[in-house]
Amino acid sequence: MTHDHDHATLHVGEGDAALAKLLDQGLDAFNFAATNTTPEDQGELSVKAVDENGELIGGLTGWTWSGLFGIDMLWVREDSRKDGWGSRLLRAAEDEARRRGCDRANVSSFTFQAPDFYRRHGYVETGRVLGIPGGAEDVHFHKSLAVQAPPGN
Numbered sequence: 394m395t396h397d398h399d400h401a402t403l404h405v406g407e408g409d410a411a412l413a414k415l416l417d418q419g420l421d422a423f424n425f426a427a428t429n430t431t432p433e434d435q436g437e438l439s440v441k442a443v444d445e446n447g448e449l450i451g452g453l454t455g456w457t458w459s460g461l462f463g464i465d466m467l468w469v470r471e472d473s474r475k476d477g478w479g480s481r482l483l484r485a486a487e488d489e490a491r492r493r494g495c496d497r498a499n500v501s502s503f504t505f506q507a508p509d510f511y512r513r514h515g516y517v518e519t520g521r522v523l524g525i526p527g528g529a530e531d532v533h534f535h536k537s538l539a540v541q542a543p544p545g546n
């Protein structure tokens with residue numbers, strides 16, 4: 394059944410938190426039905442590192458959804474970027490994702506950010522989005538988190 398929306402209006406403006414919440418709810422309902430999952434299959438995940446003064450060294454935010462781990466953001470402050478913190482944050486997040494039953498991970502990184510970092514950690518490029526400001530691209534990656542059994546077992 395279609396509805397007659399002859400008197401509907403469009404509103405264009407700045408960010409709208411209430412609209413974002415309603416869209417989130419609508420998309421979640423659609424996605425749960427399409428994937429046979431529930432809100433209980435989702436979770437947020439974060440890892441952070443702080444120095445001896447309580448200042449943030451870096452952190453990672455992401456989510457889990459029915460066996461999939463997604464990374465939203467991973468950042469390390471500039472003076473700590475060569476100290477292995479990115480790798481430690483990523484490994485800790487992957488370990489937590491595995492603990493939650495995830496066997497795969499997804500992330501994207503602009504070409505001026507850290508695509509080589511993810512490649513070094515076993516992520517495989519699955520595609521790119523063109524047209525990022527400055528001539529950059531958004532590189533999408535996937536990684537299997539399945540734990541391999543040692544040979545002979």
